[in-house]
Amino acid sequence: MKKVINIPDLGDADNLEVIEICVNEGDEVNIDDPLIVLESEKAAMEIPASSKGKITSIIVSNGDEVSKGMPFIEMELEDLSNLSEIEEIQSNEIPATIQVDEKKEINLNQNESDLGTFSDNEEDNKLSADFSSKKNTKIYAGPAVRKLAREFGIDLSKVVGTGPKNRILKSDLHQFNKEILTSKTTNLRLDQPDIDFSSFGPVTYNKFSKFESTSLNNLLGSWNNIPHVTQHSEIEFDLVSKLRRTFEENLDKKISPLAFIVYAVTTALNDFPLLNSSISKGLDGYYEKKFINMGIAVDTDYGLVVPNIKSASELSVEQISDEIRSLADKAQKRRLGPDQLKGGTFTISSLGGFKGKFFTPIINLPEVAILGVSKTFKSVKMIDEHPQETEILPVSLSYDHRIINGVYAVKFLNKLDDIMTSISTFER
Numbered sequence: 001m002k003k004v005i006n007i008p009d010l011g012d013a014d015n016l017e018v019i020e021i022c023v024n025e026g027d028e029v030n031i032d033d034p035l036i037v038l039e040s041e042k043a044a045m046e047i048p049a050s051s052k053g054k055i056t057s058i059i060v061s062n063g064d065e066v067s068k069g070m071p072f073i074e075m076e077l078e079d080l081s082n083l084s085e086i087e088e089i090q091s092n093e094i095p096a097t098i099q100v101d102e103k104k105e106i107n108l109n110q111n112e113s114d115l116g117t118f119s120d121n122e123e124d125n126k127l128s129a130d131f132s133s134k135k136n137t138k139i140y141a142g143p144a145v146r147k148l149a150r151e152f153g154i155d156l157s158k159v160v161g162t163g164p165k166n167r168i169l170k171s172d173l174h175q176f177n178k179e180i181l182t183s184k185t186t187n188l189r190l191d192q193p194d195i196d197f198s199s200f201g202p203v204t205y206n207k208f209s210k211f212e213s214t215s216l217n218n219l220l221g222s223w224n225n226i227p228h229v230t231q232h233s234e235i236e237f238d239l240v241s242k243l244r245r246t247f248e249e250n251l252d253k254k255i256s257p258l259a260f261i262v263y264a265v266t267t268a269l270n271d272f273p274l275l276n277s278s279i280s281k282g283l284d285g286y287y288e289k290k291f292i293n294m295g296i297a298v299d300t301d302y303g304l305v306v307p308n309i310k311s312a313s314e315l316s317v318e319q320i321s322d323e324i325r326s327l328a329d330k331a332q333k334r335r336l337g338p339d340q341l342k343g344g345t346f347t348i349s350s351l352g353g354f355k356g357k358f359f360t361p362i363i364n365l366p367e368v369a370i371l372g373v374s375k376t377f378k379s380v381k382m383i384d385e386h387p388q389e390t391e392i393l394p395v396s397l398s399y400d401h402r403i404i405n406g407v408y409a410v411k412f413l414n415k416l417d418d419i420m421t422s423i424s425t426f427e428r
Contacts, residue, residue: 002056004071005035008047010338015144016040017210018064023073027055035073036060037334039211044302044334053077141168148173150281152221211303222365227401230360230372233413236421237376237393243426251318258296258350259321261373261393263426264419266292266313269346272412274404276345278366286368286403295347295364296324298331305331306364308344317426348373357394368403372396393420 010016020037023029034046057074060066139156141149145168149156152173159176161168197203208216240260247255269276269292277286294312298305307327312320330336349361350373361372374394380387395416399409419425 001077003051003053003075003077004059005050005073005075007038007066007068007070007072009068010038010040010045015065015067015142018060018062018066018072019044021058021060021062022046023055023058025055025058029053029055029075038066039209040338044211045337046335047072049075051075051077139168140166145170145173148217152177152217153225209302215303218365219362222362226363226365226368228360228363228398229401229404229406229409230396230398231406231409231413232358232394232396233410233417234379235393235395235413235417237391239421239423240393241376241391243423247317254321255317256321256324257352258324258348258373259317260420260426261350262294262296262309262312262320262324262348263315263317264416265346265348265371266294267419267425268412268415270313271415272408274408275369275399275412277368277403278345279368279400279403283402289345291345293343293345295344295367296327297347297349298328300331300334302334305336305341306344306347307331307336307340308347310343346370351375358396361396361398363398363400368400369409370398372398 016038053075
């Protein structure tokens, strides 16, 4: 039987862009074969087939924006065992129209971000300190716009929308932010100087992808909103290197050096919970998390992504190494799911495969700290008045100075050094 397949629930990801269609009309597909690839504001993800069958129609095109419940493919199903599951997904499909009031009706066949909606959160309608005289008594903004506003810390009631019926668009948020940052109250600017570079020689213009634009805005927001301080330190790595060789011989497989670092960091965080916390939205307190989901920055062909290892403090070195390998592989193949990109509590960014000693990593909001790891190098230290070569790991801890002070950060790095130079700490 023929069945229209809809976009499933992908958590808080909305207004996803279709960046790749993996099948053609007439193709035979099996369960878990990729159908399309969607790109959210954080990463790309595949939508696999949940049943075996034949593709009879492709409803979407590359570049289309889709959201939960929207149809994207029609299939002639061969395996009906998953039919109830498919129908359950379709039962959650957004209806064709939604009644707004007795006189107005909005067609939901358009993109979700283009819909005008009233705020269902009283906080969205409150006015804070009046930076601008502009304000809206009724707020029309889609969920993607509201999410971006929350990330920027923008009060939507102060933004004048340029869309139909004064609907607020993402471009309005960028313009609003630009006006604030270029006002007389600050010297910061969001825009770049308008220069005709072609007057100096040949140039090629490359437009940022949706993913790259989101990363750009997130990094700028983090840097502008968090008072970063970076503490550098050198940690002896001889024991870890010896243990790694022993592990690999006993387990007969490769163990990532990063696995030992993750293990040590999760152990140290138990004694330094502030580094595993998040400041509240209202800046009136902070959340101390009783779990550690370790973010691992992965460089891919389409940009930097940060999936996280769930409950990393409960895993062995071998299990952590397997998780790192699995997440990196999925990231390269664009197979990361929303759950693997949400819920991180602390991040490690490793440049261990490249030359260089220290750098200043930018904190991954809403976290309050990030550890940068560089390539190990050989150094000489004096032991009993005799020079001895030792391996050193350069680390750089960036932290939010609103909640963490320098002494606390240094003590954490000292604890990390103690863990990495003690064999008993690598047994969990």
